Amino acid sequence: MNYLYAAYIATWAIHIGYLSTLLRRYTRLRNEIHEFKARIEDK
Amino acid sequence: MKRVFPILAVLTAGLLSYALYEALVAAPTEQTMGDVQRIFYYHVPSAWTAFILFFVNFFASVAYLIWRNTKADMVAQVTAEVGVIFCTVVLVTGPIWARPVWGIWWTWDLRLTLTLVLWLIYVSYLVLRRFSSSGQTPLLAAVLAVFGALDVPLVYFSIWFFRTQHPQPVVGGGGSIDPRMLHVLLINWLAFFCFAALVCWSRYRLEVLRREVDETLALEALLEPRAKTSRSRSAG
Numbered sequence: 001m002n003y004l005y006a007a008y009i010a011t012w013a014i015h016i017g018y019l020s021t022l023l024r025r026y027t028r029l030r031n032e033i034h035e036f037k038a039r040i041e042d043k
Numbered sequence: 044m045k046r047v048f049p050i051l052a053v054l055t056a057g058l059l060s061y062a063l064y065e066a067l068v069a070a071p072t073e074q075t076m077g078d079v080q081r082i083f084y085y086h087v088p089s090a091w092t093a094f095i096l097f098f099v100n101f102f103a104s105v106a107y108l109i110w111r112n113t114k115a116d117m118v119a120q121v122t123a124e125v126g127v128i129f130c131t132v133v134l135v136t137g138p139i140w141a142r143p144v145w146g147i148w149w150t151w152d153l154r155l156t157l158t159l160v161l162w163l164i165y166v167s168y169l170v171l172r173r174f175s176s177s178g179q180t181p182l183l184a185a186v187l188a189v190f191g192a193l194d195v196p197l198v199y200f201s202i203w204f205f206r207t208q209h210p211q212p213v214v215g216g217g218g219s220i221d222p223r224m225l226h227v228l229l230i231n232w233l234a235f236f237c238f239a240a241l242v243c244w245s246r247y248r249l250e251v252l253r254r255e256v257d258e259t260l261a262l263e264a265l266l267e268p269r270a271k272t273s274r275s276r277s278a279g
Contacts, residue, residue, distance in 0.1 A: 001078050003139050003140070003142060004078050004079050004082055006139050007082040007086070007136040007139040007140060008063075008067075008085060010132075010135045010136065010139065011085050011089070011132050011136060014128060014132050015128065018128045018242075019242070022242075022246060022249060025253075026249055029249070029252055029253055029256055032256055032260075033256060036256070036259065036260065036263070039263075
């Protein structure tokens with residue numbers, strides 16, 4: 001039974017880990033857009 | 044489209060929960076292996092989903108090679124990335140299943156080795172895309188993807204034509220499976236396929252946005268020195 005739970009938990013850990021990297025990349029990109037907009041407004 | 048996505052995400056989450064219930068509770072217990080056989084409901088659908096994503100990657104790469112279409116290149120990139128995630132799940136859940144059943148975590152069996160090679164090919168594809176700054180990167184990646192896709196049928200048919208330690212196919216290939224188990228397997232596959240499609244969609248939108256930002260920043264970097272030069276000239 002432990003092996004079964006380990007496999008299911010590992011599956012979701014991999015998927016959630018990947019989704020969190022996507023979220024991090026999206027946040028970084030949004031920050032870049034905000035910085036760019038701020039630079040344009042300064043000019 | 045922005046309104047449709049949350050609805051599809053909720054539906055997929057519901058389907059995944061139902062599939063989990065079916066796999067852990069509703070599916071009958073296999074007589075020889077016991078409960079550990081339920082890993083099958085995550086292991087096999089993940090493998091099928093990875094194969095489909097690698098095939099989409101192959102067709103998108105061929106489309107890019109023929110038409111040099113940017114959208115095809117982005118589809119290839121996205122499906123390779125999500126495919127690697129699903130292939131990782133296969134390579135992790137497989138040994139966890141093998142340990143109690145075979146008594147070993149890993150063996151250099153044909154199916155297992157070819158799956159590892161497949162994973163390594165697509166990881167190298169992603170590394171190439173990530174670290175190469177050449178303008179030829181999409182072209183090189185597309186060529187690599189075409190060769191990588193050749194491994195997919197080898198992995199799939201390796202248990203049909205060769206004697207391996209890996210179990211024989213239960214769907215097609217002369218194998219048999221309890222109809223209730225098949226039902227649970229197909230529900231789990233549908234749930235993971237919908238999940239993969241949604242993840243690909245999100246990743247595609249992210250890639251579109253990233254390329255737009257990169258192009259804008261590159262344009263700004265090109266225009267900036269000119270603006271400074273013209274200002275200094277007019278000041279002089």
